[in-house]
Amino acid sequence: MTHPSIPTPLAPAERRFLSENELANRWGLSPKTLQRWRGMGTGPLFAKFSKKVSYPIEGQGGILDWEQRILYRSTSERAVDEGRRS
Numbered sequence: 001m002t003h004p005s006i007p008t009p010l011a012p013a014e015r016r017f018l019s020e021n022e023l024a025n026r027w028g029l030s031p032k033t034l035q036r037w038r039g040m041g042t043g044p045l046f047a048k049f050s051k052k053v054s055y056p057i058e059g060q061g062g063i064l065d066w067e068q069r070i071l072y073r074s075t076s077e078r079a080v081d082e083g084r085r086s
Helices: 020-027 031-040 063-069
Strands: 017-019 047-049 052-056 072-074
Touching: 017 020, 020 052, 031 052
Parallel strands: none
Antiparallel strands: 017 052, 047 052
16 A cells, blocks of 8 residues: 655745744734735735735745845935836
């Protein structure tokens, strides 16, 4: 009798998405804050897999990209000029 192999979970370095709780922990936020941002359309891009919400780590609009875009040099100057991004 042959048993189907059970897929092993991906190592953190191989994962492409963070769960809502993982992202909230990374940023020191409440998951409710991320939920509110999704409702208002102000947070990072997200994907829905059925009812599960996940956030892409890489790529345009992913977590790493979003973290770079919200950096500031001072209280009045963003570190990345939005007008010059392609």
